[in-house]
Amino acid sequence: MGVMEFFSPGVIAVLGSCVLFLFFRWKNLRGPPCIQGWVPWIGAGFEFGKAPLEFIEKARIKYGPIFTIFAMGKRMTFVTEEEGINVFLKSKHVDFELAVQNPVYNTAWIPKNVFFSLHEKLYVLMKGKMGTFSTHQFTGQLSEAFHEQLEDLGARGTVDLNDFVRHLLYPATVNTLFKKGLFPTDERKIKEFYQHFKTYDEGFEYGSQLPEWLLRNWSKSKRWLLTLFEKNIDEIKAHKSVAGHSRTLVQAVLDVVETESRQHSPNYGLLMLWASLANAAPIAFWTLAFVLAHPEVHKTVLEAISSVFGTTGKDKIKVSDDDLKKLLLIKWCVLEAIRLRAPGIITRKVVKPIKILSHTVPPGDLLMVSPFWLHRNPKYFLEPDSFKPERWKEANLDKNAFLDGFMAFGGGKFQCPGRWFALLEIQICIILVLYKYDCSLLDPLPKQSCLHLVGVPQPEGRCRIEYKQRT
Known part of the structure; x- marks a missing residue:
């Protein structure tokens, strides 16, 4: 009787699994430290998601400059x-399109x-x-577009700053990039x-990663926007034939989309809507x-605006390129706000093994950089948690x-x-509001929410302002 006859098929399967597990653990010794938890597929997902x-x-503090998190079936x-970071930016073995293809389909x-x-x-377009x-x-x-929205606000009021900004930015962006009049006017x-x-x-x-049946409200809103x-x-596309109107960005995009697939024009409309509003607002x-939370910065900004446009707030001024060049402090403030509230992650997919420090990152991994934490590295930014617009004087913005x-x-x-359109519209919005x-x-500067990684963090809690028209 052979030795193997003493073991049942189940025991052999368990032993085989243990051998394979130990083999892959040994093979992965060259890989980065991996935080993987004990629950299959979920891994560290629960702790990570909190x-x-x-x-x-x-x-980073515990494991060093490179580490892997295994969560929800992904490394x-x-x-x-x-x-x-240099490998992330320059390697031919990491791919942006492969990293985002599933989120694009899901959303x-x-x-x-x-x-x-x-x-x-x-x-390229x-x-x-x-x-x-x-x-x-x-x-x-x-x-x-901003003047039209500002007129609706009246002479004075108290409002949540987030709602205030959305009231201005959403219609201005949609009517500029898509088609004037597309944004609804009925209350x-x-x-x-x-x-x-x-x-x-x-x-x-969540919608980019999870099945839609888990996200009923989100799925309902996605379908509502697609239906919109x-x-x-057809009206958006036809708008280019109206006399006196140049073609909008979205019309040019739809021309390209329809060379490949006419039926997906609304889908690209939705994707562009999210891309144009989600981070700019x-x-x-x-x-x-x-700016409002830093009195000295606020005062200097107002002085700069007055030096270009005068002190009255009643004129319907038009902000030009030359005006923006005279108001570099506004641009510095925008860039400093972006630095402090940058997205949690940007990602690529590893398509061939890559060596980073003493570790080998295997194909299939999502390679991640966190701009949010990179911008808090004192190696690059002194006093990284402080709002210091003047640090941007050192950048070659010209x-x-x-x-x-x-x-x-x-x-x-x-x-x-x-990025350049977003910077432009935010600068113009802020100049006109403060003019x-x-x-x-009326409330302390809120902290940023730490719940999400994609896009600019939202405020945690309310932030009301009082506004009064200048006289």
Whole structure:
């Protein structure tokens, strides 16, 4: 009787599994330290999901400049120092499109084959339409759009700053990039749009990863927004034939989309809506909040605006490129707010083994950088937790170069193509608000929420302001 006859098939299977487990543990000794928990598939997911930003920083302190978190069936390898970040930005063995293909499908129902076919073409188009040599075409439209919204606010009021900013930025952005008049004007419809977009935006991170049946309200709002575009897509496309109107960015995007797939035009409309509103509005909020919370900065900003436009707040001023060049302090404030409230992560997918420090990161891992924590590294930013707009004096903004270590807009080949438009509209919004109104905070500057990793953190708690028209 052979030795193996003493063992049942079940025992053999268990022993085989143990051998394989030990083999892969041995093989992965060269990999980064891995936080994986004890629950299969879920791994460290529960602990990580409670406060992901805090979890990342605690892991860095404990495990060093590179570590892996296994959660919800995914391996996320974080790099936090220069060598790993250089690999993230420059390696040919990491891929942006593969990293985002599933979230794009989950959040906008754009199939992988359509996404892969169109992504680079659309990126090049948007980079050209919203690049530094093109943004001047938007200054007049944005100034006019913001004035229309400011007139609705009246001479004085008390309001949550987040709602205040959304009231200004949402319609101005939609009517500029999509089609003038697309944003609703009926009070009931405006409220309905705000509610659905807020639900979609706040659940975007979960919706990009989890099955829709777990997120009923989010799924309902996604479908409502898609229906909005389905009803209006023909009108958006036809708008380019109206005399006296130039083609909007979205019309140019839809022309490209329809060379590949006509049926997915509403889906790209939804994706662009989220991309144009989700981060610009909270950054405008944080910039105004930081300025109002720092009296000396607030005073200097008001003096700068008065030196360019005068002290009255009644004129319907148009902010030009030349005006913006005279008001660099406003741009510094926006960039400093972005630095302090940067996205929690940006990601790539590893397609071939890559070596970082003494570790080998295997294919299939998501390689992660956290701009939020990178911007708090004193190696790059002295007094990293302080709001210091003057630090941006050292950046070569004339040549569109940011400070070393600044990565809020991503990096490498696929930086955010709308970054210059976003900076422009936020600057114009803030200039016009502070030109027209005396504003003051009624609540302490709120902390940022640590619940999400994707996009700009929202405030934790309310932040009311009082505004009064200047006389």
